[in-house]
Amino acid sequence: MPTQYKALLIELLDYPRKRILQSMEVTHCPHAVFFNDRDEQCLTCHQGMECIWMNQNDELVDVNEKSVAELKQQLLIAVDFIDSSLSPHHLSRRQCQCDNCVWLRKVQATLDQ
């Protein structure tokens, strides 16, 4: 069931897409969050990683074109972002039911498949 698995991975990108966009200071970006690798402002921006991720995974990108391996890679990056945005409080509570922790567990279970 490779296609079904792929669809699941794509579905999981939904949550970090919203979260990362929320956490970014979009109003301070002179490029409206379009990463430009020739712009020095982009290269030194503290939101560079988030921005690149968004540019590779937002709704304008046809994520169906990506391979399962690529999708997994993008999910792992997103896990890092969500993970680092959580206080240790969440991490110590294995049964935390907040959206972040629920998503993290879902990704973990999916990637382990």
Ligand SMILES: [Zn+2]
């Ligand atoms: Zn939590």
